[in-house]
Amino acid sequence: MNANPTSDPVDDPPLAAQSGHSSSQTPHALQNRIHSTQCEILLERMGESYFETDLSGKLTFFNDYVCQFHGRSPDELRQLDFRALMSGEDARRVRAIFHDVYKSGIPSQRFAYDIIRKDGTLASAEAAVALLHGPAGETVGFSGIARDITEKKKFEKELRQSEEKHRHIIETLEEGYSETDLKGNFTFVNPSACRRLGYSRDELIGVNSRAYSPPETTELSNTVYQEVYRTGLPRRIHGHTMFAKDGSCRISDASVSLIRDESGKPTGFRTLTIDRTQQKETEKALHESKRKHTSILTNMEECYYELDLTGSFTFANAATCKNLGRSHSEVIGMNYRDYMSEKTILKTRQVFNTVFLTGQPTKIFECEIIDKAGRMHIHEMSVSLMRNTASEPIGFFGISRDRTELMQMEMALRDSEESYRTVMDMSPDTITVNRIEDGRYVEVNRAFCDLTGYRSEEVTGRTPTEVNLFVAPTDRKRLEAALRHGVVRGLEMQFRDKSGTVSDNLVSARPIQFKGNPCYLFIVTLITPLKMVQQALAESEESYRTILESAPYAVVITRISDSQFRQVNSAFCRQTGFSRAETIGRTTFDLEKLIDPSDRKRMLEILRRDGQVNGMEVCFKAKDGGLLETLFSAAPIRYKGDDCILSMTVDISARKLAERELDQYRQHLEEMVQSRTAELKAAQQELIKSEKLSVLGQLTATVSHELRNPLGVIRSSNFYLQRHIGDKDDKVPKHFKRIDEQVTLCDAIVSELLEYTRGRNVSLVREDIRPLLKQVIEQLCEDNTIPIGLEQSGDFSAVPHDPEKMRRVFINVIDNAIQAIKAQQRLAKEASRQYDPAISIHAKMQTDHVIIAILDNGVGMNAETLEKAFEPLFTTRARGTGIGLANVKKIVSEHGGEVSLESKLGEGTRMTICLHCT
Structure with a gap:
């Protein structure tokens, strides 16, 4: 590679993405930078590969991570060409990246490539490179940083494979798989789910899953989805039902789990469904098959049996038990030696051994069976080996057939053949x-x-x-x-x-x-004689028909077995309105003739008991709905080969109507007599009561006048003595007080008598009655230790009432309650039992009237006392006048109200007063 910066790097650029080693040959351009101790420490600890190359692609500097990544020493790395470290495709791609950096001067983006380590394994790296400049700013090579992404790529590849496998599994699953958002709308469905429901994926996506479920399944699903959303735990739904496109019902078991995004936030649900429709149908068919199998075994005439390897019964059908003359519980566990003859036992044992050793069913063989009664039966028997699911022998099963009767029949047939000529x-x-x-x-x-x-x-x-x-x-x-x-x-x-x-x-x-x-x-x-008889019978039937049609009463023949009409005469048709065509072949129930269906049962009972029915009253309904009251008579006959009933009905509707009218007239007279008698008794009682009250009034007026004057003298004398006796001991004030109380009591008794016999007109005021009731309660509570509770409910209206008279009512009723409680206290004390006295008063507004209920848990009253409680002068107390409750009822009645009394002996009493607001 030419080092001239104006020319391109060598055709084979350095493997910039490969990890580098630290080099003893440090370029002049880097000496100022790497001589620093801090830079050296940084390069060694940076955790990634750092490298520098010259323009020819030779490594000029690299840290230890480059050596570790390549699995080679620094010397080995300096001697190798990058093409020896990567595939040709990667080498060309990396060269192009270095070339672009050299031309543009712009650092590269991260790029990935694979290298071949010293041990032959393939490793992946991700690198970025930039131009390296000398002290004068000239381009001297390239520098870069590389990161080992072998594990990352491996993980990503495995992840892609896993996702592809996962997607393939989902797409090819026999089970239905679907994903929904939190609202239940489908976001994904696999082909199986589509096939199961009969919809395409496009038809399902975006549609709410509840649209395909019945209400009961929707309710269950909502509960499960809410539980999964709340807990985050998967849940199962058994018997999940959905409707397919063709309207069929699909039943499945569903497993629901939560879908979360990368932040862990729930975004929807995934559901895996296993179609149980076929299974349910199969289970139903299997159940039906088992039922039929059981029914066949139970009802088959042949004997079906199952034995263990010792020859003892483990199963026997009803025919087997019947042939052995034993119950099912007796048969189960019996060994074949217990019911076979000695000769048969030996033969049967040999057969069982052969079947066990060969595994092949035996041919039919005869054996002698002895039933419980000791009778001998000849059976044809088959034996097969019974195996478990592991094909291990566990017993024997087979079918046996009782040939005893058949053999007897064969013998009888031979006898029959011998006597054939005789029979002929x-x-x-x-x-x-x-x-x-x-x-x-x-x-x-x-x-x-x-x-x-x-x-x-x-x-x-x-x-x-x-x-x-x-x-x-x-x-x-x-x-x-x-x-x-x-x-x-x-x-x-x-x-x-x-x-x-x-x-x-x-x-x-x-x-x-x-x-x-x-x-x-x-x-x-x-059949010549029979034909003659038939002719005579036909003539007889013609005579019978003439008689039947001429009868003035309804005559009917019904078959006993099914109650069908077999014959009716014209009188029946006229009486009921039904024609013969409408009647023959039908029953009284079909025609709805019987008013009371139990009449038929009653008629049959009489017929069975007496052999015939005479004059039984039966009501029928005519075709037009009219009521027919009849006298019904019947007797059994044979008619056209069937057991039938010949019946005749006489219409007595007119007679019954006259009887009812006469009975109603007689009953009306009796009611009139009873009513007049009751009125006379009531008038007599009222007259007696009026006379008693008149006498009582006259006596009361005289006695009250004669008593009140002496009482006034006693009261004034008592007052005088209290004022003028100076030297008093402790008992004197007590006796003065007792005299005053008794005078007051006598005066009150006189007032009660006068109120009941004479009284005065009520002086009504319209106001709330509760303050008056509270005053009376407070007054009585001052003189007694018995608690009196008051409960009120509703918005009270003003009640027209005489305050003084109603005060007397409340005092009388509450005082009676106090006396009853005191009597109960004495009884409880004598019996040494716990007793908590209580008087409760309930006042409530109800529509347009006030109801005041006074309850106590005193001694109560028996039924006889309760009935006479409001009668004047009736009392159960030694010192009572018998006027108090009579006055209560009188005063409440004067106010237009009602009073009622309820009581149970030993439990207490309830007095209810009702006063109207209008």
């Missing part, structure tokens, strides 16, 4: 055997001779035509035509006997082999 001769029907070839008689029985008048030897070898048997020539042709179809059954024909007498007959025939020849077996039944 004893048969009442004519039996003949004729050759198919020419129709000649081969054998005839005695009945034939009796019917025709011919002896056996007279007809044997002759044809029916030759003995002039057929009356009409067409009968012979009809018989020949019927025989061409193989079997003749019940062909009616007339025959002529030897004397010329004509008889009616039924001919049956079929081909048989008789003594080695194809023949016809003819059986002829004489």
Whole structure:
């Protein structure tokens, strides 16, 4: 390479991208720079290859990383041409890069190339070069930095291969693979997913996956996708359903995982689906196959069995258990030695050993089986070797068939053949055997001779035509035509006997082999007497029909097996409105005739019990919907070969209507009598009550006047004594107070009596009643230690009420509650049990009225006491007047309100007062 800067570098430029070694030949242009200790340290520690070359491409300076990268010593590197270190293509490309740098003076961009190391391995580097100038600014060579990218390229190659492999796997996967964004819109689908749904990739991309799923799958998928998004962990969806383009339903198992970008941010979901549609169908088919297999094994008449290698049952179908006369639980575990004869055991063991050693099924062999009852059965049995999935012998299976009956039948057949002649001769029907070839008689029985008048030897070898048997020539042709179809059954024909007498007959025939020849077996039944009977029967039926049609009542014949109408008369059609065509062949249920379907069941029960039904009342519905009330009678008969019921119905609708009207009139009279009686009783009770109240009022007026004067004197005298007695001990004030309380009590009793018997008119004010209720509660709480709670709900309206009278109501009710609680306290104390007394008052506004409920957990009342609680003068307390609750009801009624009382003995009482706001 020419060092003249005006000329190009040598045709073979230096391998600028190769790592360099430190050189003992340092150019003059670099001496000032590298003599510095700091520069040397920097070059050695920079971690990359640094190199300098002259214009001919010879390395003039390089650090240790160049040697390490090439795997060569500095001397080796200085002696090698760069073309020995890289391929020809790379050498030409690198030369072109150096040439461009030399021409332009502009440092190169990074470029990559491969070199061959000393050990023959291929290494890759990435380098950038620039011109190197001398002290006077002249171009003296090139300098550059190179980085080992061998591992990087290897990784990138592996990554590309991995991605290509990954993409190839995805594209060729049998499973469906798809990617969606966070909204569920498809961003990628593989061919398998497209085939599975029947859509092209272009049709799916951008469409939301929920568009192809039913609502239940969409809801499940949303839950799973949210869980995957929240946790970042993959989840599975079993039974994921999607609709294909053709409308079919595809079922799959899906695995959902999160897709993240380079920063780890979730960008979507990837879903791998395994199509289970075919599997589900296969499982269904397998289940059905197993069901059929089980059904076949269960219902097959042959015995199917499975034995272990010792010969003990591990499975037996129902026929096997039946043949052994044992239950399934008894059979399982039984060894073949337990149910076979001694002779059979030895033979069976030899068969099992042969099958085990050869693996080949055995031919059918006979064995003797003994059932639980000790009976001997002859079985045909097959044995095959049963193997597991590893083809290891695990037992035997086979089929056995009970030949006992068959052998008995064969023996019976032999006996039958021996008695064939006896049967032929004893048969009442004519039996003949004729050759198919020419129709000649081969054998005839005695009945034939009796019917025709011919002896056996007279007809044997002759044809029916030759003995002039057929009356009409067409009968012979009809018989020949019927025989061409193989079997003749019940062909009616007339025959002529030897004397010329004509008889009616039924001919049956079929081909048989008789003594080695194809023949016809003819059986002829004489029906002349039957025809005569049929004629008589037809005449009888005509008479019966005339009687049936003339009957004034509905007569019906129904078949017992299916309840179908077999015959109805004209009276039935007139009565119900149904024609014969609409009725015959149908049932009462088809016509919806029965009003009460249970009537049929009741009729059949009576018929089974008594043999007939007489006068049973049954309601039917006519065609126009009208009600028919009838008297129903029935008896069993045989009609045209079927068990039937002959029934007759008499329409009693008019009579029943008259009976109902009469019953209604009678019932109305009874109700009127009861009503008048109740009114009289109520009036009598009211009169008695009025008389009692009148007497009580007169007595109260007199007593109250006579009592209040002495009470006033006692009260004033008590007051005087309290003021003037000076020397008092502790008991004197107590007795003064007791006198005052008792006088007040007596005065209150008198007031209660006067209020109930006479009272005064209510003086109504319209205001909120709650303040009055609170005052009463506070007043009573001062005199008692029993807690009284008040609960209020709703916006209260003003209530028209007499404050003084309502005060008396509240005091009476709450005082009764206090007395009940005190009585309960005494009982609890005597029984030494815990008791927490409580009175609660609930006031609430409800529409246009106020409801006040007063509850206590006192002694409560029994039913008898509760019924009499509001009666005047009724009391259960020793010192009660029996006027309190009577006054409560009276005052509340004066206010236009209602009062109710609920109580349970030992649990407490609830008094509810309802006052109207209008």
